[in-house]
Amino acid sequence: MTFQFRFEKFAALAWLPLLLLSHCWAQESISLSIAKPAFEQDGSAGFASMVSRGYTPLFNGKDLGGWRNPYPYGEAKVVGGEIHLLADQKFFLVTDKKYADFRVSVEIHLPEGDANSGVMFRCHVDDDAAKKVYGYQAECDGSDRRWSGGFYDESRRGWIWPSTKGRSEDQFLNHEQESKASFAEPAVANALNRNGWNRYVVTCVKDVITIELNGVQTVRFRDATDASGFIGIQHHGEKGQTYRFRNLFIKELPQIPAEQHVSLVQQEPVSIKRISDKVTQLDFGKVAFGNLAMPIATGSGTGSVHFGEKLKEGRIDRSPPGTVRYGTTPIRNGQQLGNWVVPAPVDARNVEQAGLMNANPPAVLTPSSWGSVMPFRWIEIEGLDDDFPFELIRRRAAFSATWNDDASSFECSDESLNKIWDLCKYSIKATTFAGVYVDGDRERIPYEADAYLNQLSHYTTDDNVKMAARSFDWLMENGTWPTEWAPHMVFMAHAEWMYSGDVDWLAHRYESLKAKTLMHRSGEDGLVRSSEVDQKRTDIVDWPQKERDKFVFTEINTVVNAFHIEALERMAQMARAVGKDDDAKAFGDRVELAKAAFQETLFDAAAGIYRDGVGTDHSSIHANFFPLAFGLVPADKVAGVLAWLEAKDMQCSPYAAQYFLDGLFDNGSDRKAIELMIADGDRSWKHMLNSGTTISWEAWDLKYKPNQDWNHAWGAAPANLLPRCVLGVQPIAPGWSTAMIRPCPGGLKHARGRVPTPLGPVEIDWKKESTFTISLALPDGMTAKVDLPATDASKGVFVDGKDVDATKVGDRWVLDKLMTGSVKIEVK
CATH class of the missing domain: 2.60.120.560 (Exo-inulinase; domain 1)
Incomplete structure (x- = not known):
């Protein structure tokens, strides 16, 4: 199991915190050092x-x-x-x-x-x-x-x-x-x-x-x-x-990260269309967060600029569904020369710092010097004559100041996947506008799960990713309410340490992470309990609620406990890294205790799969793919769980799909994972492509989440899945000193790309024909463990034409020696 950066196996609302603290299952048997x-x-x-x-x-x-x-x-x-x-x-x-x-x-x-x-x-x-x-x-x-x-x-x-x-x-x-x-x-x-x-x-x-x-x-x-x-x-x-x-x-407060870390980029329209004698429509090609700079129209009179994310019958949709954005800003003609900035309309929720007591943390503000921004692709200008120089209008789009379009690439034999990569990579770029990862444009706040998925994809698309650590610190001070979102903070810290190798950064934050493991809700058996409030409100499983595959909530919840155990396991690794060996042992002991109870209590031996929790016989896909992705399924049970999941469709949200597909890729079901990405119907990234969107959605379709927005980076999981799993590039030691090269081709014939790392890019180019060949270029300072798919009747592995020692493990060949530099490897 190789879920993001696992290397040992190569693999809030205001009142809610007090309710959560009312749990009293934590026992004296838990070492105080990790509690x-x-x-x-x-x-x-x-x-x-x-x-x-x-x-x-x-x-x-x-x-x-x-x-x-x-x-x-x-x-x-x-x-x-x-x-x-x-x-x-x-x-x-x-x-x-x-x-x-x-x-x-x-x-x-x-x-x-x-x-x-x-x-x-x-x-x-x-x-x-x-x-x-x-x-x-x-x-x-x-x-x-x-x-x-x-x-x-x-x-x-x-x-x-x-x-x-x-x-x-x-x-x-x-x-x-x-x-x-x-x-x-x-x-x-x-x-x-x-x-x-x-x-x-x-x-x-x-x-x-x-x-x-x-x-x-x-x-x-x-x-x-x-x-x-x-x-x-x-x-x-x-x-x-x-x-x-x-x-x-x-x-x-307020802190405004974009002041130091985001730049406004001037963009020309890709098309200009005169709709009528007083209305002109401009298309900027893709949605971006920004506003306009335009020449000042001479003369008298007023006009208006309409901003929109969506068209309807060739015009900006002025009553769009969900949280799809539309707004209008009045303009006035004048006698001055030069340009003016036309701010986008302000949504009060996007700037709220202290809303209702049970509302969200403060919104992340953008610099006042910019003027307000919103996500839009099209504008329609009313009230200007046809001789106005519309070609001089520029969108001022906000992106990370260090974003590098050339840092990453991906191309394969399936054109739909190539387009999905482009969509998802741009989704990550376009949502860097606030300087920290935010949930899109509905609330403009970071959420832990959103931020973690964003972090994974930012690492694989850009080569300067200080935003991940910045978002982590923001969330440690502005946490949100769902139960499973707290362990995501452990995941974020672990991922940043594995990416950067910065032990000092980790040490400065290690102790504060102990509050994010759900330990305060665990019992003598190591399993987390959920109160009635948790079952009805804070245990999230998936979002929106319609995407839970009819999950049955109980006091001992399989998904919650899978997150808890995975958080403890990563804490043990990080404790060892910062020199807290006693903590590492205590976390490790707790993991073994909880794993044993998890298997004994939650696995349905007769069905060969996991049930949703204690007290129900219902089994959702979530109760099975989360344990699979986290390596909690014993080796002799993996085939049964995997076969059951392979018979399922995408019965989860774009958020949970990250874990569903990771579990499939990690356990040899890469063909199924790729098929789900490009499936027909309305639950795939192919559906997003067909809709014409240029940024990934929060949900698969409006019918699954009527208030969804169209600029949500947690819907961009292929931005990390394609490099990490299809190209097969992941770190297995902090700072990328050692990488795992483990391509999972599924039904693809070839794939190539560039994966950024702190040491420099990893270049991959593989082909799957009668033999499997891969050209691999590693940056200086990196070694790689190479794990390749075995072709039919393959007998061995050759590096630059020379036979090398390799061990066949199932349907894969694992090279005995670590690789460095540039090599060509062939399985035949």
Whole structure:
């Protein structure tokens, strides 16, 4: 099994986090070292991690520059890279600078005995008052009450969340029972490490305030009392007690990645058509995210520019289905000379930073200097005379500033596959407009599963892929709600490490990944449990819901557990890479425990396939291709599962098709995988081609997802499947120092292409006739293990005409020696 970058075998919504944390199946048998993030004793690793992730230090570790004590008492000093506060009365150390929207991170170590502290944010200072500092505070509660992570309004309104009689205003007592219940949940009540370091992360976006303690979200609340203020840290006033603080960082929001990482490209129209005496239609050939630059029309009067993704009867469809885009912008003629930028219409959802409490994370913004952008191919201009220089109009299309069209190529004997490659490669390029991977144009936010599929395809189409790591960091701070999306963060980190070989990058993020494995929901048998809320809402299996092949949701869900086990397995590999050998062993032990329970509990021995979960006899294709793709099917069971899947059609979404086809390719069913890509009907990439789209869709057709958009990169899986599986090029060691060359030809007669890597491109050209021949060119610094299909009656393998040692494994030949440089290999 060789699913993306596996080398050992060569192969949220606001309230949901708190509900998820109510799971109490995690047992003491789970090693604490892998159950939650660990802190280094000296704090240096934490400092380096925050800098690596783009945070700005509030404290330089040397002096108190940028901070002040507004009180006539209290002592603040720097000791060993920490801020120590000492006092016999309550006081606060505060920043000199005010902040509005931000994410602030502070590590706190409480003293023994009676102790209480916190992080002030958007707070205020009145130097003339007795209580000089007041405002918002994230509570650090050392008492048995265990309200650490709570939301308190210092010297003003008292407790906000949780609230309590006598210490909260009436408006907050409305949620007293709910808020106290949330702090009674074990995960929240036990979030504080009473005798160690604790990381507080406070995020303020407009009036939405979120508090996290050691990776556990404790508060998400809406309050508009303060829009800006200082950051502060507290000594509660216990005489003789020393409060310690370190790693104080801030990231001011909003971050706009496109400002540094995306360029606007001027594009000419490919055709201009005069529709009537006042309407002209321009076609730019493909959809791209952008707006227009056009000469200023002289004279008086007004007009309008219509932007569209779709035509209907030769005109821009002004009432398109789903989230297919259309909009109009008014223009006014004038006397000035030169050009002006015509911004695309703004969809409010694409710029939303703080919507409803149960809405998505903030949208990824594009630079205000651009003017607004939207995806469009056609424009229709009304109100300009036919002598206007329409040929001078340019689309300003937004693409990654480092995108290289020549970095990759693919061509094979099937013309439909060639067109699918072109469609999917361009889909990846066109959706780089925001500087991080987003879900298209409906919400303009990253989702974990979308981003992972986008990442895989970006690696195989471009040769500068810093966007993957950037999207990972964004998602670690702006996670979404589906259960299986959290393990995708482990997949993203693993893929980036295997691609780049950057162990330092991985080490800076390793500890935070422990919260993404679903370990908090697992039991003594190693399997994840799903509450009723999970079964009804957060366990996703596939999206949209119609694409789940009638999956039956139960407490122990086969798909969820397949993701959980795969995440643990990759965590074990990454733990070993960053020198956490004890963690690696603990993760490995957990994998073996969960695998045994998975097989015993979820495999239907009579049918020879996996059921959807415990308590149902229904078997969906998802319950079988996810285990197959993740290598969870025992060797003696693979043939049965594979035969069952080969009899199925594409009964899943474009997202899940990534895993379905990977499982087929990895297990010798490459002919079936290719057939599914180019199948007739409306569930294939051939159907997208026939529709005339130029960017892949979110779903196979509108009838499967009526609100789908037409610019969704998770629908572009062939952009990575064709290079990785048909050409057969994948890394099996970090940084591509060793590659696997394993072409899977299916029914194709030949294929050739260029696959980008950090070391340079891998060039492949293979032909399957009476013999199988492959010309292979590897970049300097790379070796390759070569695994080739065996032709009928083949007897051996020849490299540059010389017989070489090779082992036949099933219907394939595996060369005993690693290859380097440029070689021609023949199986005959």
